[in-house]
Amino acid sequence: MFDPHYPMPKRIRVKYCGGCNPRYDRTAVPAKLRAAFPEAVVAETAGDDPDHFVAVVCGCVVACARHDELNGRAGKAVMTSEKEYERLAAAVRASLEREGER
Amino acid sequence: MAMMTGDQYVESIRKLDIKIFMFGEKVSSAVDNPILRPSLNSVKATYDLALKPEYEDLMTVKSHITGKRINRFCHVHHSTDDLIKKVKMQRLCGQKTASCFQRCVGMDAFNSIFSTTFECDKKCGTKYHQNFVEFLKEAQEKDWTVDGAMTDPKGDRGLSPGKQADPDLYLRVVERRKDGIVVRGAKAHQTGICNSHQVIVMPTIAMGPEDKDYAVSFAVPLDAENLFMIVGRQSCDTRKLEGSSLDVGNCEFGGMEALTIFDNVFVPNDRIFLNGETDFAGMLVERFAGYHRQSYGGCKVGVGDVLIGAAALAADYNGAHKASHVKDKIIEMTHLNETLYSSGIACSCEGFKTESGNYLIDLLLANVCKQNVTRFPYEITRLAEDIAGGLMVTAPSEKDLRHPKLGPYVDKYLRGVASVSTENRLKILRLIENLTLGTAAVGYRTESMHGAGSPQAQRIMIARQGNIESKKKLAKAIAKIE
Ligand SMILES: Cc1cc2nc3c(=O)[nH]c(=O)nc-3n(C[C@H](O)[C@H](O)[C@H](O)COP(=O)(O)OP(=O)(O)OC[C@H]3O[C@@H](n4cnc5c(N)ncnc54)[C@H](O)[C@@H]3O)c2cc1C
Numbered sequence: 001m002f003d004p005h006y007p008m009p010k011r012i013r014v015k016y017c018g019g020c021n022p023r024y025d026r027t028a029v030p031a032k033l034r035a036a037f038p039e040a041v042v043a044e045t046a047g048d049d050p051d052h053f054v055a056v057v058c059g060c061v062v063a064c065a066r067h068d069e070l071n072g073r074a075g076k077a078v079m080t081s082e083k084e085y086e087r088l089a090a091a092v093r094a095s096l097e098r099e100g101e102r
Numbered sequence: 103m104a105m106m107t108g109d110q111y112v113e114s115i116r117k118l119d120i121k122i123f124m125f126g127e128k129v130s131s132a133v134d135n136p137i138l139r140p141s142l143n144s145v146k147a148t149y150d151l152a153l154k155p156e157y158e159d160l161m162t163v164k165s166h167i168t169g170k171r172i173n174r175f176c177h178v179h180h181s182t183d184d185l186i187k188k189v190k191m192q193r194l195c196g197q198k199t200a201s202c203f204q205r206c207v208g209m210d211a212f213n214s215i216f217s218t219t220f221e222c223d224k225k226c227g228t229k230y231h232q233n234f235v236e237f238l239k240e241a242q243e244k245d246w247t248v249d250g251a252m253t254d255p256k257g258d259r260g261l262s263p264g265k266q267a268d269p270d271l272y273l274r275v276v277e278r279r280k281d282g283i284v285v286r287g288a289k290a291h292q293t294g295i296c297n298s299h300q301v302i303v304m305p306t307i308a309m310g311p312e313d314k315d316y317a318v319s320f321a322v323p324l325d326a327e328n329l330f331m332i333v334g335r336q337s338c339d340t341r342k343l344e345g346s347s348l349d350v351g352n353c354e355f356g357g358m359e360a361l362t363i364f365d366n367v368f369v370p371n372d373r374i375f376l377n378g379e380t381d382f383a384g385m386l387v388e389r390f391a392g393y394h395r396q397s398y399g400g401c402k403v404g405v406g407d408v409l410i411g412a413a414a415l416a417a418d419y420n421g422a423h424k425a426s427h428v429k430d431k432i433i434e435m436t437h438l439n440e441t442l443y444s445s446g447i448a449c450s451c452e453g454f455k456t457e458s459g460n461y462l463i464d465l466l467l468a469n470v471c472k473q474n475v476t477r478f479p480y481e482i483t484r485l486a487e488d489i490a491g492g493l494m495v496t497a498p499s500e501k502d503l504r505h506p507k508l509g510p511y512v513d514k515y516l517r518g519v520a521s522v523s524t525e526n527r528l529k530i531l532r533l534i535e536n537l538t539l540g541t542a543a544v545g546y547r548t549e550s551m552h553g554a555g556s557p558q559a560q561r562i563m564i565a566r567q568g569n570i571e572s573k574k575k576l577a578k579a580i581a582k583i584e
C-alpha cells in the first residue's frame with residue numbers, strides 16, 4: 001500500500017522517436033537523466049505507475065515521435081538535438097522542485 | 103504472443119520442415135547453414151529492433167484489427183503517418199543490417215491484397231476480404247515473416263500467360279475442388295523465402311478474361327506439401343564457407359533469393375484471395391508494385407547510409423579525407439541518397455485512403471522514387487569505389503594477414519595512415535566490396551534495377567500518371583494559345 005512517509009520515486013518517462021536517422025545518441029539521454037536525478041526513476045518503457053514527467057527524445061528536428069497520448073502529471077518536454085539536453089534537464093528539475101514544495 | 107523476440111523467430115523457423123536445395127543438395131535448415139544464416143539474421147534484426155524502446159515508435163504499431171501492439175511489418179497502413187513511418191523503419195533496418203531484410207515484400211503484399219480483395223468482393227460478391235483479414239490476424243498474432251511472391255518465370259516475354267509454349271511458366275490453377283484449389287508453377291527471385299513462415303502468391307501482370315486460371319492469389323505455409331526452393335547463387339557466396347569474418351565484408355547480415363516451385367500445391371478455400379477475377383489482377387499488381395517502389399525509398403537509403411559511411415572511413419584511413427574532390431564526392435553520394443529518401447517520403451505524404459480504409463501511396467511519386475532507385479545506387483557505388491581505391495578488389499585474404507610470415511608484410515605495406523591498423527582498413531574495404539560487387543550487391547545494385555519491376559515498368563506508370571494534357575493546357579495558357 002502507498003505509504004505517504006515513503007513516497008514512491010517519481011517516474012520520468014523517456015519516449016523516443018523511431019530513430020531512422022538520429023543526429024546524436026538518443027540512448028545517452030536517459031543515462032544522463034539518471035545521473036542528474038537519482039531521486040527519480042527514469043524509465044524507457046510504459047509502466048503501471050503514472051508518469052511524473054515525460055521526456056520526448058527525438059533524433060532530429062522532424063520530431064516525429066508519437067506522444068499525444070503520453071502526458072506527465074508535471075509536464076512534458078521535447079528535445080530534438082543534443083544541445084537541448086540542458087533545457088530538458090531544467091524542465092525536469094523544475095518539475096521535481098515544484099512537487100517538492102507542495 | 104503478438105511479438106516474438108529474435109531468438110524465438112529463429113527457433114520458429116528451425117521447427118518448419120522447409121524444403122530447400124542448394125548446390126544440388128537438400129539443406130537441412132536455413133538456420134544452421136553458413137550461406138543462408140546471414141539472411142535469417144537480417145530478418146531476426148526486424149524482431150530484435152522492435153523490442154528496443156529507442157526504435158519502438160517506428161518498429162511497432164497498434165493493430166487496427168485487435169488493438170494489440172504488433173511489429174509494423176505485419177501492419178496495414180491506416181494513415182499517411184503510417185506510410186511515412188514505414189519508410190523510416192526501412193531506412194533504419196537498412197542502416198542496421200546493410201542488406202536486404204526481406205520482410206517488406208510480405209508487408210507490401212498485405213497492404214495491396216487488403217484493399218484489392220475489398221473492392222473485388224464489392225463488385226463480384228466474393229468473400230476474399232474476410233479470408234484475408236483472418237489470415238492477417240493470424241500473421242499479426244504469430245508475428246509471421248511472410249514472403250511476397252509475385253514474379254513468374256514468364257518464359258517468352260512477348261506472349262501472354264495462356265499463349266506460352268509451357269503453360270506452367272506463369273503460376274496457375276490446375277484443379278478446382280470443393281475444398282480448395284491445386285496450383286502449379288514457380289515464382290522466381292523470391293527474397294527471404296527460405297526463412298519465412300508463409301508465402302503469399304499474387305499474379306505478376308494484368309490479365310484478360312482468357313487468363314482466368316492465372317489470376318490467382320493465396321497464402322500457404324512454407325512447409326506445404328510439394329513446395330520447394332532452389333537457392334540462387336550470389337557472387338562471392340562461398341566465401342561464407344571459409345570461416346573468415348574479414349573477407350566476407352559483412353559477417354552477420356545478408357539477403358538471399360530462391361526459385362520457388364509449386365509442384366501441385368493444395369490451397370484451402372479460406373486461404374484464397376483471388377481466383378479467376380481477372381479484372382482485379384491488374385489492380386493487385388499495380389498496388390503491390392506501388393508499395394514496393396515506395397519501400398526502396400527507405401531500405402536502399404539505409405544501406406546507402408552505411409556505404410557512404412564506409413567510403414568516408416576509407417578516405418580517413420587512406421589520409422585522403424581532406425582532399426576537396428573526396429569531400430565533394432561524399433556530398434554527392436549524400437545528395438543522391440537523400441534524393442531517394444525524399445521521393446519515398448513524398449509518395450507517403452501524398453498517400454490516400456482506399457475504399458477498404460487502408461492507405462495507398464501516391465503512385466506517380468512512388469514510381470518516380472523507384473525510377474531514381476534504378477540509377478542512384480549505381481552512381482553511389484561508383485563514387486564509393488573511386489574513394490576506396492583499387493585495394494578493395496586486390497587485397498589479400500584474412501589468412502594472409504594472419505600468416506606468421508606473410509602477415510607482417512601485408513600489415514606493413516597495406517597500411518594507410520599510421521594511426522589506423524591495416525586490419526581496420528581492410529575491414530572497411532571488404533565492406534565496400536561486399537556492397538558494390540559482393541553478396542550484398544545483389545540487393546543494393548541489381549535489385550535496385552529490377553526489384554519491384556524493371557525501369558521500363560515505372561516509365562509506363564509515369565506516362566500513365568503524368569497528366570500531360572493538363573500540362574499542355576498550362577503551356578497554352580501562358581503562351582496565349584486559344
Ligand atoms: C534481387 C532481387 C530480388 C527480388 N525479390 C522479389 C521478391 O521477393 N518477390 C517477387 O515477386 N519478385 C522479386 N524480384 C523480381 C523482380 O520483380 C523482377 O526481377 C522484375 O519484375 C523483372 O523481371 P525479370 O527479372 O523477369 O526480368 P525481365 O522481365 O526478363 O526483364 C529484362 C528486360 O526485358 C524487358 N522486358 C521484359 N518483358 C518485356 C515486355 N513484355 N516488353 C518489353 N520489354 C520487356 C524489361 O523491361 C527489362 O529491361 C526480385 C528481383 C531481384 C533481382
Ligand code: SF4
Pocket residue numbers: 192201202203204205206207293397398401402545549553
Ligand atoms: S529490397 Fe528492400 S524493400 Fe525489398 S525486402 Fe529487401 S529490404 Fe525490404
